[in-house]
Amino acid sequence: MKNYIIVIVLLMVGSSCSKQSATTEETGASDSLPNIVLIHVDDLGWTDVGAFGSDFYDTPHIDALAREGLRFTNSYAAAAICSPTRAAMMTGKYPSRTGITDWIRARFQGGIIPPDGQNPQGYDENGDKPLKTPKNYLYMPLSEVTIAELLKDRGYKTAHIGKWHLGPDEYFPEHQGFDVNIGGCDLGQPPSYFDPYKPFNGNEEYIIPNLAPRKEGEYLTDREGDELVGFIQENKDKPFFVQWASYTVHTPLMGKADLVSDYESKEPGDQQNPVYAAMVKSLDENVGKVVATLDSLGISGNTLVIFTSDNGGLMGNPSHLITNNTPLRSQKGYPYEGGIRVPTIMRWPGKIPQGKETASPMITMDIIPTILNYVDGEVAEDNWDGVNLLEMINHPGKTYSRDLFWHFPHYRGVDVVPYSIIRSGDFKLIHYYDGTEDELYDLSADLSEKYNLIAERNELADELKQKLTVWLEKTDAKMPVEKQ
Numbered sequence: 271m272k273n274y275i276i277v278i279v280l281l282m283v284g285s286s287c288s289k290q291s292a293t294t295e296e297t298g299a300s301d302s303l304p305n306i307v308l309i310h311v312d313d314l315g316w317t318d319v320g321a322f323g324s325d326f327y328d329t330p331h332i333d334a335l336a337r338e339g340l341r342f343t344n345s346y347a348a349a350a351i352c353s354p355t356r357a358a359m360m361t362g363k364y365p366s367r368t369g370i371t372d373w374i375r376a377r378f379q380g381g382i383i384p385p386d387g388q389n390p391q392g393y394d395e396n397g398d399k400p401l402k403t404p405k406n407y408l409y410m411p412l413s414e415v416t417i418a419e420l421l422k423d424r425g426y427k428t429a430h431i432g433k434w435h436l437g438p439d440e441y442f443p444e445h446q447g448f449d450v451n452i453g454g455c456d457l458g459q460p461p462s463y464f465d466p467y468k469p470f471n472g473n474e475e476y477i478i479p480n481l482a483p484r485k486e487g488e489y490l491t492d493r494e495g496d497e498l499v500g501f502i503q504e505n506k507d508k509p510f511f512v513q514w515a516s517y518t519v520h521t522p523l524m525g526k527a528d529l530v531s532d533y534e535s536k537e538p539g540d541q542q543n544p545v546y547a548a549m550v551k552s553l554d555e556n557v558g559k560v561v562a563t564l565d566s567l568g569i570s571g572n573t574l575v576i577f578t579s580d581n582g583g584l585m586g587n588p589s590h591l592i593t594n595n596t597p598l599r600s601q602k603g604y605p606y607e608g609g610i611r612v613p614t615i616m617r618w619p620g621k622i623p624q625g626k627e628t629a630s631p632m633i634t635m636d637i638i639p640t641i642l643n644y645v646d647g648e649v650a651e652d653n654w655d656g657v658n659l660l661e662m663i664n665h666p667g668k669t670y671s672r673d674l675f676w677h678f679p680h681y682r683g684v685d686v687v688p689y690s691i692i693r694s695g696d697f698k699l700i701h702y703y704d705g706t707e708d709e710l711y712d713l714s715a716d717l718s719e720k721y722n723l724i725a726e727r728n729e730l731a732d733e734l735k736q737k738l739t740v741w742l743e744k745t746d747a748k749m750p751v752e753k754q
Contacts, residue, residue: 303425303509304618304644305573307502307560308637310359310513311553312352312433312459312520313602315583315595316611318541318550326533326541327550331558332615335577339617340666341627346674346693347581348634350602350609351682352458353435355580355634356515360416360436360446362638362654366677366747368414372406374435376456378475381408383438393751396681400704403680403688404748409437410446417638418447421511424645429501430454432494432515442480452497453481453517460517463490463524463549489526491518491549495556499563506567514560519549521584523592526552540594561617571619574644576637579612599719603682605689605700606719610676616663628666631693632659633674655745671695675741679703679750688750692738697727699734703750708735 316322319329321336322343348358353374354365365371369389375381384390390405418428427450430443434454443451461469461476466483467490469476484493498514525548533544533551541547557577564570585601585608586592595601595608602609614632616622621644635656643649643658662670676691688703696714710723710731724731742749 302572305502305509305564305569306421306426306511306641306644307498307564307573307575308359308511308513309557309560309575309577310356310432310515311577311579312516312518313581313584314519314550314553314579314613315593315601315608316598316613317595318519318583318593319554319613321615322613324541326536326539327547327554329550329554331554331561332577335557335561335575335617336615337625338619339575339615339624340622340663342614342616342632343627343629344631345578345612345614346610346631346633347579347612349676350581350604350678352433352520352580356434356436357410357414358634358655359513359580359637360410360418361414362417362635362656363414364635364655364675364677364745366675366742366745367655368410369407369748370410370436371404371678371748372680372682373458374406374408374437374456376435376458376475377438378473381438381456383408394680395753399681400753401681401688401750402753403750406680409441412441412445414446416447417641418443418511418513420447420638420642421645422447422449425509427505427508427510429498429510429512430515431497431501431512433458433517433520434515439479448513450501451480453478453494454515455479459520459522460490463518463522464488465490465493489552491516491552491556495559498556498560502560502563502569503567506569515580516553516556518553519546519593521592523549525549540596542594543592546592573618574621574641575617576614576641577616578614578634578637580634582607582609582611597718603686605676605678605686605691607713607717610691622663623666626666628662628669630662630668630670631672631674632662673737673741675738675745677742677745677747679748690738690742690747692734692741694734694737697730697734699731699738701735701738710734 319332321333348355351373354370357368357370389407393402428448429450430448431452435458438456443454465488523545525545529548529551530544533547582602583593583595598608600606600608639649639654639658649658674693679688690701698711700709711719
């Protein structure tokens with residue numbers, strides 16, 4: 271079924287007004303509503319695929335996606351941890367606007383909604399630490415309008431497969447615009463990667479309630495891939511939107527035995543964990559399975575595939591390395607590039623340039639306005655914190671500069687204190703709220719963030735901090751406060 275879109279653009283020049291029809295390159299409009307496959311991987315680091323520099327993990331299908339599409343080399347997650355980025359993906363809003371600025375606790379972790387049904391307000395006292403920090407939300411409110419709801423209103427069949435992590439039962443994907451929900455629940459990680467996906471301790475709250483066992487020993491990522499292929503086949507003749515939010519490569523580290531064995535015999539490089547490598551390999555195999563399905567059904571030419579991650583890679587500790595984000599500094603949860611920079615690829619044969627890359631910065635919230643531009647032929651950008659990336663996509667050789675922001679008003683572990691970040695051009699300022707000295711880096715010359723320029727570029731730092739303050743006020747960000 272085809273849905274035809276007529277786009278009329280009115281151009282105002284001085285006091286005169288002239289009409290002209292916009293080209294499809296200018297607007298992104300398609301003759302028929304495009305299918306959309308959004309692959310949102312959990313914890314995949316910037317260099318965890320071959321197309322972004324890995325020489326240990328084998329990712330031929332993801333690399334092919336990059337060759338057939340566009341790589342975004344300055345792509346960022348909305349946060350250094352999962353739930354805030356997932357809410358940003360669904361709403362197009364910065365985490366500071368949604369109120370979800372930390373990962374959401376599942377029921378088995380004590381994430382119990384109070385009797386009044388409201389998200390927590392007030393502050394956590396944090397023991398002997400100097401700051402009180404805002405309480406994080408326990409769910410994404412149903413009042414938030416999601417990309418699934420927007421597309422469903424436009425005639426799309428919608429599905430979510432895999433990790434959700436945005437609240438308990440009444441806030442599952444089926445209540446947020448998705449016709450189909452397979453595996454999306456309150457959990458931030460699976461109890462096991464092998465069917466029947468049960469926890470070793472028998473905790474019945476630590477299960478995936480909407481992923482029925484199918485074949486004992488079956489691997490979770492393979493199951494997700496099969497479910498996605500089935501959804502595509504069933505809906506090939508109508509416009510569809512599916513978010514595959516894989517549980518992989520989040521802990522617990524579990525890989526298929528044959529793949530683990532293969533990597534145990536492979537010469538390691540900066541990356542060296544054979545189990546993690548096996549998990550990445552299974553992800554890649556299923557990406558290949560999905561793309562092959564689109565090709566075999568003859569619908570690749572009308573399907574936008576987006577591949578990205580929710581935060582940087584988890585490195586673990588020196589005695590037990592999980593992955594390695596070199597040349598980036600640090601890992602998931604931290605304000606450095608290793609925590610927030612992610613691999614992003616977009617593929618749409620005939621619409622998106624093939625084998626190109628763009629160095630223009632982008633962030634999670636850009637995905638909604640970009641999708642809607644391809645669907646509607648235009649988009650009101652003032653409705654979103656993100657921007658429509660069409661100009662960047664059509665002209666990948668040109669660099670577009672903008673300011674990007676992050677806000678994490680919480681403590682995390684033993685060494686992460688509340689912080690906010692601004693990236694403006696090539697410069698990145700990290701502002702800490704506990705009195706720790708701020709940090710300023712020139713990412714064009716120091717991608718590894720080794721040289722803090724705060725002392726020698728104090729005037730620039732003040733300018734960036736002022737921009738950051740304005741943004742925090744504009745987004746009504748919840749702030750940490752000093753104890754009295």
